Amino acid sequence: xxxxxxxxxxxxxxxxxxxxxxxxxxxxxxxxxxxxxxxxxxxxxxxxxxxxxxxxxxxxxxxxxxxxxxxxxxxxxxxxxxxxxxxxxxxxxxxxxxxxxxxxxxxxxxxxxxxxxxxxxxxxxxxxxxxxxxxxxxxxxxxxxxxxxxxxxxxxxxxxxxxxxxxxxxxxxxxxxxxxxxxxxxxxxxxxxxxxxxxxxxxxxxxxxxxxxxxxxxxxxxxxxxxxxxxxxxxxxxxxxxxxxxxxxxxxxxxxxxxxxxxxxxxxxxxxxxxxxxxxxxxxxxxxxxxxxxxxxxxxxxxxxxxxxxxxxxxxxxxxxxxxxxxxxxxxxxxxxxxxxxxxxxxxxxxxxxxxxxxxxxxxxxxxxxxxxxxxxxxxxxxxxxxxxxxxxxxxxxxxxxxxxxxxxxxxxxxx
Amino acid sequence: xxxxxxxxxxxxxxxxxxxxxxxxxxxxxxxxxxxxxxxxxxxxxxxxxxxxxxxxxxxxxxxxxxxxxxxxxxxxxxxxxxxxxxxxxxxxxxxxxxxxxxxxxxxxxxxxxxxxxxxxxxxxxxxxxxxxxxxxxxxxxxxxxxxxxxxxxxxxxxxxxxxxxxxxxxxxxxxxxxxxxxxxxxxxxxxxxxxxxxxxxxxxxxxxxxxxxxxxx
Numbered sequence: 001x002x003x004x005x006x007x008x009x010x011x012x013x014x015x016x017x018x019x020x021x022x023x024x025x026x027x028x029x030x031x032x033x034x035x036x037x038x039x040x041x042x043x044x045x046x047x048x049x050x051x052x053x054x055x056x057x058x059x060x061x062x063x064x065x066x067x068x069x070x071x072x073x074x075x076x077x078x079x080x081x082x083x084x085x086x087x088x089x090x091x092x093x094x095x096x097x098x099x100x101x102x103x104x105x106x107x108x109x110x111x112x113x114x115x116x117x118x119x120x121x122x123x124x125x126x127x128x129x130x131x132x133x134x135x136x137x138x139x140x141x142x143x144x145x146x147x148x149x150x151x152x153x154x155x156x157x158x159x160x161x162x163x164x165x166x167x168x169x170x171x172x173x174x175x176x177x178x179x180x181x182x183x184x185x186x187x188x189x190x191x192x193x194x195x196x197x198x199x200x201x202x203x204x205x206x207x208x209x210x211x212x213x214x215x216x217x218x219x220x221x222x223x224x225x226x227x228x229x230x231x232x233x234x235x236x237x238x239x240x241x242x243x244x245x246x247x248x249x250x251x252x253x254x255x256x257x258x259x260x261x262x263x264x265x266x267x268x269x270x271x272x273x274x275x276x277x278x279x280x281x282x283x284x285x286x287x288x289x290x291x292x293x294x295x296x297x298x299x300x301x302x303x304x305x306x307x308x309x310x311x312x313x314x315x316x317x318x319x320x321x322x323x324x325x326x327x328x329x330x331x332x333x334x335x336x337x338x339x340x341x342x343x344x345x346x347x348x349x350x351x352x353x354x355x356x357x358x359x360x361x362x363x364x365x366x367x368x369x370x371x372x373x374x375x376x377x378x379x380x381x382x383x384x385x386x387x388x389x390x391x392x393x394x395x396x397x398x399x400x401x402x403x404x405x406x407x408x409x410x411x412x413x414x415x416x
Numbered sequence: 417x418x419x420x421x422x423x424x425x426x427x428x429x430x431x432x433x434x435x436x437x438x439x440x441x442x443x444x445x446x447x448x449x450x451x452x453x454x455x456x457x458x459x460x461x462x463x464x465x466x467x468x469x470x471x472x473x474x475x476x477x478x479x480x481x482x483x484x485x486x487x488x489x490x491x492x493x494x495x496x497x498x499x500x501x502x503x504x505x506x507x508x509x510x511x512x513x514x515x516x517x518x519x520x521x522x523x524x525x526x527x528x529x530x531x532x533x534x535x536x537x538x539x540x541x542x543x544x545x546x547x548x549x550x551x552x553x554x555x556x557x558x559x560x561x562x563x564x565x566x567x568x569x570x571x572x573x574x575x576x577x578x579x580x581x582x583x584x585x586x587x588x589x590x591x592x593x594x595x596x597x598x599x600x601x602x603x604x605x606x607x608x609x610x611x612x613x614x615x616x617x618x619x620x621x622x623x624x625x626x627x628x629x630x631x632x633x
Contacts, residue, residue, distance in 0.1 A: 123540050183539075234539045235575065235597060235606040252604070273604040309601075347451075349421035357423055358602050385430075385573035386448060388599055392541030 022099060024071030027092035030081065032061045037086050041065055050077065066091060120191040121397045123183055126155070126227050129220060132190060133158055140197045142210065148218075149288025152241040155223040157288050160193055162215040164200070170298050172411055173373075175218040175289070176305040178253050178364070179237045180225025184381050184391045185305040188400035189219035195404060205408060209415050213300070216292075222253055222285055235389065237273050239283050246270035251277035254306075255362035256286045259370055260318025263361035276362050286364075293368070301375035301414045302368035303407060308388050309357065309380040310348045312337050312406065315369040317353030318361035325374055326352075332413055333377065336406035343402045346382065353378065375414050379403060418455040418467075425455030427571045428467035432487035434562035434572070435502040436473075441556030442621055443549030444516030446476040447483070464493040465568060478511040491568050499564040517617040520549045524582065524590050531592075536577040550580055550592070553621060557613040558596055560623040575599040575606055589614040595629065 032038050041058035044050070050073045055066035069077050081088050092098055118124075118132045137145040137160065144161045151157060163169065176189035196215065199206045209215075220226055224240040238250030248271035255266035258280035262268070266276035281287040293299050314329040316322075323329065333350040340348050349356055353363065357380070365376035382391055382399045391399070418425040429452045437447055454470040466488060473483040483506060490501040524531065536551050537543045543551050558574040566572060579595040591614050598607045611626035 229539075235599075237604060267603070273606070351419075351421050355419075355422050384449070387537060387541050388573055388575050390537045390539065390541040390576060392537070395541075 022068075022095035024074070025068055025092075025095040026071075026074050026090060027055065027066060027068045027095060028077075028081075028088045029091045030058075030065040030067065030086060030088045032058065032063075032065065032086065034061050037061065037084070040084055040086065044077070044080070052077070068095065118190075118194075120187070120194065120400070122393050123187055123396070124190075125230055126220060126223055129186065129190060130156075130158060133160060133193075133219070136160065136193055136197055140200075142200065143193075143197050148292045149284060151222070151224045151285055152239055152283070153224045153227075155227070157218065157223065157285065158220070159292075160217045160219070162196060162200075162210055162217070164210045166214070168296065168298050169212065169214045170300045171214040171216055171296060172301040172303065172414060173216050173218075173293060173299050173368075174303045174305070174407070175221045175364075177219065177226055178221040178285075178304065179306060180222045180229045181235050181237050181389045182305075182307040182381075183229070183389065184307045184396060184399050186220050186226065187393075187396045188305060188381065188403055189217060191397060191400035192404050192407070193217055193219065195400075205412060209411055212415055213411075215411075218289070221289070224285075225250070238275065239285055241277075241283060243270040243275075243278070248275075251275055251283050252362075253283050253286050254364055255360065256280060256283045257290070257362050257364050257367035259363060259366035260316075260361040263318050265317065265358055265360035266362050274360075280362065289364075290367070293373075294371075299368075299373050301377075301410065302365060302373045303376075303410065304364055304378050305381060305403070306378060307381040307391065308383050308385065310346060310382060310384050311356055311378075311380040312340075312348045312350045313353045313356050313365075313378045313380070315352065315366050315376055317357075317359065317363040318366050320352075320354040320359060322352065323369060329375075329377075332375070332410060335413075336377075336409040339405040339409045340402045343405055344398055346402050348379075348406070375410060377410060379406065418457055420452040420455055423571070424457065424568065425452055425467065425469065427566070427568060428455065428489040428491075429469055429471060429487075430571050430573070431489050431500055431563055431566045432469055432471065432485075432502055432504055433473070434559035434566070436485065436487075436504045436506070437556050437559035438563060438621065438623075439504070439559075440506070440510060440620075441552065441559060442513060442517060442615065443520045443553045444477065444513030445510070446552055446555070448474045448476055450474045450482070460490075462493065464491050466490045475510060477513075477516075481511070483508065483510065491566075500566060502563060514617070516549075521590065521617050527582070530584055531582040532580070534577075534579045536580070551577060553592065553613060553615060554580065554594055554596060556621045557594060557611055557623050558598065560621075561596070561598065561609055561611060561626055564626075569602055571601040573599045573601065578608060583612075589616050589619075591615075 038058050051070050053068040058065045133145050137143050142164045146159050146161050147156045148159050149157045176185035200210055225236050228236045238252050240250055252274045255274055255276040261280040267274045312333050337348040337350050365378045369376040433449045451472040456468040458466045469487040471485045475481045475483050485506050487504045492498045536547055554577045562572040575597040578597050581593045583591040585591050593612050596609045598609050608629035610629050612624045614622045614624050
């Protein structure tokens with residue numbers, strides 16, 4: 001096998017350097033019956049002018065002898081073997097053909113890996129998702145993968161930046177998977193990323209959007225939790241941070257933002273699934289986003305994906321009073337819900353968090369809104385409880401498609 | 417009058433649907449809430465809050481036929497241990513599940529080894545077709561638990577059948593011991609719940625024993 005590798009390696013180098021080809025070379029397998037025949041082959045081996053290349057040298061009768069014969073010598077070697085009554089078979093008819101095919105296969109395989117046959121209609125592991133982010137970034141010049149921080153367990157927080165130019169253009173933020181068990185959200189984010197990237201230049205709306213604004217997409221906002229849902233507990237929601245003084249692990253990252261932190265609708269018990277954490281921004285997954293957005297300074301929209309319930313909500317969650325921009329947000333929300341419904345008839349309820357789902361403090365869109373990002377919306381995607389978190393994979397793409405229409409409606413409004 | 421998009425009406429609707437699933441659900445019937453058309457709330461002094469609901473359900477296995485219902489859900493004042501009183505009126509007839517029920521009954525009775533299964537649906541939302549009746553029976557049984565344990569501050573859904581084990585009986589009933597994962601939306605907890613369900617084509621589903629699994633956070 002090593003011999004073959006060396007051979008192929010030199011063939012490839014040779015081919016590329018036009019030094020040597022193996023056109024017409026044959027590889028024979030010779031089966032010796034006795035010591036006499038072995039001696040004959042050893043004689044053959046000594047005839048250097050034949051340039052025979054023994055892959056398995058003649059040594060004992062029981063062992064086969066494999067030999068590569070240059071094109072010019074093939075006929076004479078065969079004649080010799082036949083005249084001695086030595087049995088042989090042809091392992092390789094034309095070595096160059098084999099080498100060419102192998103080169104082809106390798107190139108194809110590399111191509112397949114590069115263009116990624118990523119199945120958007122299936123659930124993927126974190127590694128697969130990160131590979132696809134790399135693929136998108138390498139395939140589109142206006143897509144860049146940046147790291148905005150690290151999770152508690154030191155996994156990178158990767159954001160896709162969509163930017164066709166300018167300098168710190170007004171930007172839109174979109175995240176998914178802050179609650180790790182909400183698998184349709186990470187999956188939808190990938191589909192949406194691919195949709196935006198591939199439609200730029202052909203879809204008028206996306207093109208004009210990216211020509212004016214930048215988009216930052218964080219598909220897996222809680223990678224530690226996400227890995228945990230794959231390896232240990234499919235129903236895990238929180239981060240995986242150790243909590244001093246408790247045997248329980250993890251903080252609800254959507255109760256950890258600095259907006260009414262610690263108020264109603266969040267728990268102060270570490271074992272609770274809605275535990276707000278020891279302090280606002282205690283979770284590095286949250287702090288990384290906060291710092292990034294603050295440092296950027298020019299975000300106009302903050303959009304976040306959750307599941308399930310089919311809701312489209314705007315602030316506030318931590319208090320039950322209406323935001324100043326209530327009328328505009330309600331109207332925009334209804335327009336977006338209408339767009340969503342237009343595709344498959346899926347109905348989303350629209351309203352403030354507090355009235356629509358429950359009072360909940362420390363939520364991300366409350367923080368973004370109170371920090372000057374007017375267009376702050378939280379989506380709860382399919383379904384309404386039939387499958388809940390365990391949404392069948394065949395609904396990923398429909399969910400992503402309809403959600404995209406809602407997001408697009410909001411983004412268009414922000415752009416204009 | 418309550419906006420259907422707001423949670424109080426939706427929570428009451430979930431209780432009504434759970435109750436209905438328990439009463440009328442089974443291995444051959446899947447009832448889904450398609451829309452909450454209208455909701456009213458009445459505050460009754462010294463008694464509690466009563467919700468009047470108009471619901472549109474879907475009988476999924478009957479080609480998704482629409483089933484209209486009215487329901488009344490009375491949450492008792494201050495009581496955490498009394499189940500809400502529920503009444504549901506279904507307009508029209510639900511399609512008979514006699515054939516499917518009989519087939520399921522015979523199939524399970526003829527099993528040599530007691531049926532055991534887990535994670536329905538699995539992580540990717542798949543349910544093997546042969547296990548769908550077991551899944552639907554779990555939905556019916558979960559309706560009982562949801563009805564019995566709901567308050568105005570909870571909203572339960574069946575998240576997953578964690579484990580199910582058939583227990584052969586000497587009488588005519590089928591018995592299944594389930595561990596269900598219930599998702600409580602307000603606290604966001606996923607709560608394991610153990611229960612024993614008895615079922616017979618003629619008598620429907622009965623939860624004979626249930627408890628919240630001890631040792632959970």
